Amino acid sequence: MSVERVHRLSYAVDAAAPAGALYALVADTAPWPLFLPDTVHTERLDFDGTVERYSHWTGTDGHPRRSLWRRALDAGRRRVDFREERPAGPVTGAGGSWRVEELAPGWSRLVLEQDLTVVEGPGAERVLAEAGARGRAAADGLRAVAERWRRLDGLLVSFEESVRIQGPAEPVHAFLYEVGAWTGRVAHVAEAEVVEDRPGVQRVRLVSLAEDGTPYPTEEVRVCFPAAGRIVFKRSRPHPLLVAHAGEWSVEPDPAGVTVVCRNDVLLDESAVERVLGPGADLERARRYVREVLGRESRAVLGPAGEYGGEPVRALRSV
Template sequence: MSVERVHRMSYAVDAAAPAGALYTLVADTTPWPLFLPDTVHTERLDFDGSVERYSHWAGVDGEARRSLWRRALDAGRRRVDFREERPAGPVTRAVGSWRVEELAPGWSRLVLEQAVTVQEGPGAERVLAAAGARGRAAADGLRVVAERWRGLDGLLLSFEESVRFQGPAEPLHAFLYDVGSWAGRVAHVARAEVDEVRPGVQRVRLVHQSGDGAPYPVREVRVCFPAAGRIVFKRPRPHPLLAAHAGEWSVEPDPGGVNVVCRHDVLLDEGAVERVLGPGASLGRARRHVREVLGRESRAVLGPAQEYAGEPVRALRSV
């Protein structure tokens, strides 16, 4: 007969940031792939203004796993209660809360409470240790971002590259999915290796060639949604100017053809700007540089995708 036990964990961090700014980061999971190192993708499923359900893909070294969560948000109390809907064994129940307390003007405390029920046996201690480590890493990650609240808007950058085709969507999605075939077909990709750690989850290792011909490695974790024509990705080791980089490829059919879109979401590393671009380089210059480099790489993929699909490019635009 298996024995279930409830294990309670608590963790708190103080942040040099207003309580409202810190709560906003807790309440909105959409940018968590840029803020939390182990988060690959989040996707809101339902939201009525106070209760939400969302999917969360997280893991280390490409072992991205999906979990489903329900959260109740209370902005007045700066509190978010959560529970996992279908936890994986040996966990039978996982609940908890985030709470933000104002300590003084410009100072706040983030408190994470967790209660994890597990079936005792082999693997239980490892699962509990991992849950505690994830919670501490999430709290620390949100604190670091919150303390940059004054300039955060200038560090965040999102943009898209897109190309329009006439023809079916399937071959376009197939080309994007088969990233292992890009070497020799995509101009800047010198080498490509892919491990599909489970259906739809890819661990990708690429070697890119920079503008001066120098090679540099790129690693990606990708979660693929073939039925929806989408591939989301995160680069755990992003471009030297970036603190984080995530995005999405999408193939969007419409009555007049197909749009293939690559979206990039990045968080700039302000401390790296002068180191990478030279003394006196501004944050504005860094934003333009990143936009140019990543945009050029995206367009370099869209061209071979068009050739693979065998259809002419009708329009190319940047947004």
């Protein structure tokens, strides 16, 4: 007969940020791939204004795990209670709460409480250690972002590139999926290596060429949703000017053809601006540079994707 035991974990960090700014980061999971190193993708499934269900992909080591969560948000108390649906064994129950306390003007404390019900056995200690490490990393990540709250809007860059194709969706999605074959097809890709241990979950290493021909490596995890025509990605080794880079490729069919969209979301590394762009470079120049580089790379993929679909490209747009 298996024996279950409830374990309770607690972790707290103080942040040089207003309580409201810190709570806002806890309450909105959409940008977590940029803020939390272990988060690959989050997707809201339901939300009634208070109770939210969302899907969470974690693990940038190439083996991301999907989990489902239900959260109750209480903005007045700056508290979020959460519970995992159908946790993986040996965990039979997992939940807890985030709580933000105001310490003084401009200072706040983030408290994470976790409870895990685990079947006792050889793997129990490892599960608890991993859960504790993930919780601490999440709290530390949110604290670090919150402390840049005055500059955060300037550090975040999001944009889309899209192309309109007169043709079927399937070959276009196949081109995007087969990233290992991009060498020789996509102008800036000098090398491409793909490992796919599970169908639809890819570890990708690319060597890209900058505009001056200088090579730079990037590594990313991609989670593919073929039925929906979507591929989400998180770069575990982003461009040298970035702290984090995530995004999505999507193929959207309609009766007249398909629209292919590449969305890029990035968090700039302000400490790298002068090192990468030279003395005197400021954040605005870094924003323009990243927009130009990643936009050019996205368009370089979208063009061949249209040709691979067998029909000419009708229009290309940037947002």
